[in-house]
Amino acid sequence: MRPALMPLAFLLAAAPAAAQDFTNAGQLDADDVLIEEWAIPHEDTRPRDPFTADGERVWFVGQRGDYLGWLEPATGETGRLDLPAGTGPHNQIVDAEGHIWIAGNRDAYIGRYDPDTGQFMRVEMPNGVPRDPHTLIMDQSGQYLWFTAQGANKIGRLDVSTFELDIVDVATDSARPYGIEIAADGMVWVVLLGTNKIASVHPDTLQLTEYTLPREGTRPRRIGITDNGYVWYVDYAEGYVGAFDPATNGVQEWRAPNADNSRPYGMAVDAQNRIWFVETGPEINNFVGFDPVTETFFSQTPVPSGGGTIRHMQFFEPNGEIWFGADTNTIGRAVVMPQE
Numbered sequence: 001m002r003p004a005l006m007p008l009a010f011l012l013a014a015a016p017a018a019a020q021d022f023t024n025a026g027q028l029d030a031d032d033v034l035i036e037e038w039a040i041p042h043e044d045t046r047p048r049d050p051f052t053a054d055g056e057r058v059w060f061v062g063q064r065g066d067y068l069g070w071l072e073p074a075t076g077e078t079g080r081l082d083l084p085a086g087t088g089p090h091n092q093i094v095d096a097e098g099h100i101w102i103a104g105n106r107d108a109y110i111g112r113y114d115p116d117t118g119q120f121m122r123v124e125m126p127n128g129v130p131r132d133p134h135t136l137i138m139d140q141s142g143q144y145l146w147f148t149a150q151g152a153n154k155i156g157r158l159d160v161s162t163f164e165l166d167i168v169d170v171a172t173d174s175a176r177p178y179g180i181e182i183a184a185d186g187m188v189w190v191v192l193l194g195t196n197k198i199a200s201v202h203p204d205t206l207q208l209t210e211y212t213l214p215r216e217g218t219r220p221r222r223i224g225i226t227d228n229g230y231v232w233y234v235d236y237a238e239g240y241v242g243a244f245d246p247a248t249n250g251v252q253e254w255r256a257p258n259a260d261n262s263r264p265y266g267m268a269v270d271a272q273n274r275i276w277f278v279e280t281g282p283e284i285n286n287f288v289g290f291d292p293v294t295e296t297f298f299s300q301t302p303v304p305s306g307g308g309t310i311r312h313m314q315f316f317e318p319n320g321e322i323w324f325g326a327d328t329n330t331i332g333r334a335v336v337m338p339q340e
Contacts, residue, residue, distance in 0.1 A: 003112075003163055004122045022304035022330060032301040034338075035287065037330040038071055039305075040078060048325035049312045053094040055319045060331055061089035061102060068092065068102060068113060071331050081113065084122070091135045091312065095160070096142050103133040103147060110136070110145070110158060123163055130154045130167065135312070137180050139188075139203070146188055146201075148177040155180075155190060155201055155208070168201055168208050175199075175210075179222040179233070179267070187246075189231050191220035198223070198233060198244060211244065214251055218242075222277070222312065224269035226292065234264035234277050241275060241290055254290065257297055258282055268315040268322050270336050276322055278303070278310040285310055285326070287334055305330050 022037040040047040045065030052058040058071045066089065068081040083089060088106025095101060102111035108125040110133050125131065130149035133156065137146050145158040155168040155177055170177055176194030183189060188201040192210070196218040199210045213220065219237035226232060231244040235253070239262030242253040256262035256279060263281035270276060279286040285307030289299035303310065308327025315322050320337025 004124070022328075022332075024301065024304050028301075031289075031299045033287065033289070033299060034335040035301060035304055035332060036073075037303075037305050037326065037328075037332040038073065038076055038078075039330050040069065040071075042067070042069075042080065043329060045329065046325075046327060047329060047331055049091045049314075050323040050325055050331050051093050051314050052316050052323060053098065055316055055321075058323055058331060059092060059094060059100050060325055061092050063089055063105075068100060073333065081120075083111065083120075087111070090133070093136050093138060095138050101136055101138075101145060103136050105132050105134060108132070110147070112160075123158065125156075126165065130156060135178065135180050137182055139182055139186065140184075144203075146180060146182065148180050148190055150176045150178055150193065153177065155188070155199075157206070166206060168206050170199065170208065171210060172197060179220070181223045181225050181231075183225050183229060183231075183246075184227075185229075189223060189225065191223045191233050193219055193221050193236070195219075198231060200246070211249060213242065213244070214253075215240075221265055222267035224267055224275065226269055226273040226275075228273070230292075232267070232269065232275055234267050236263055236265060239264065239279075239281070241277060243292065254295065254297075257288060257300060258286060264288075266310040266313040266324055268313040270315050270322075271317050271320070272337065274298075274336075276313070276315070276334075276336060278307065278313070278324070280307065280309045289336065301334070303332070305332070 021039040045062035050060040087104045090105035091103040100113040108128040112121040130152035132151045134148045157166040175192040178193040186203045196213045220233035221236040224232045239256045240253045261281040262279045267277040275290040285303040287301040305328040313324045322334045
């Protein structure tokens with residue numbers, strides 16, 4: 001696989017925002033978290049999946065606008081890099097060298113942008129397969145980029161040095177592999193949104209194993225892993241947060257605060273192994289904290305902009321904050337572990 005190179009240039013926003021456009025600062029109840037949101041000046045482009053490597057610049061993609069963007073929260077300044085038309089970027093992450101990797105969901109490619117050189121590299125999927133790179137994650141070594149392909153029903157692994165691609169087929173038809181995480185032992189875990197299953201992929205053999213969750217109606221959408229190795233998921237269809245123990249294949253579940261109307265979607269695990277997720281069913285999305293030790297929902301905070309739908313989140317440990325994108329055309333930050 002030979003990647004294609006092309007020059008692309010950033011455009012600064014014409015009128016950077018001077019401050020957050022939405023915040024609940026000064027209105028917090030005892031168990032609320034501080035949430036701040038910045039309106040992105042590209043209307044109806046669904047800015048999503050923010051990722052920061054340093055807490056100073058936050059990268060995101062405009063799924064409906066075919067761009068890679070950035071936000072500097074200290075000033076509110078934003079920038080935009082237009083991607084090839086039809087990219088439909090779904091997700092992006094930043095690697096240890098500062099390269100931004102982009103899932104070209106609607107155009108069957110994975111992109112890499114180098115902020116230092118301005119060079120954009122396009123890695124095509126062979127013969128367009130899989131057709132829809134979805135959610136990306138880098139392994140601990142930095143050698144392999146793993147990704148889900150929901151519509152193609154596949155999981156991919158890209159060697160970022162050689163650009164060789166391995167494809168793993170999901171056994172269950174229309175399983176829709178969605179959220180993806182990598183455990184401390186290197187095992188790759190994926191939730192299968194189209195069915196009541198999660199799956200693991202062994203990093204050495206690429207063997208895929210499916211695990212059936214207890215309730216037939218479960219539709220797991222996002223995933224997180226705690227230090228004890230438990231694989232956590234949110235059930236979008238029936239409103240649960242659940243934990244799968246790979247050592248025993250046991251499952252525990254707790255009903256989310258809004259139950260059938262919960263629609264939990266974006267999810268993250270913090271440095272205290274607490275689970276954070278957003279209920280997208282309520283008209284004003286509900287940002288929820290769950291403590292596995294006490295088995296209690298200890299925090300519920302309305303999203304200031306309303307949220308629309310919050311689809312994916314990143315926990316940035318140095319600042320104790322979670323970054324998210326919202327369908328209200330905002331990029332948001334929730335401080336879940338205030339710094340002393």
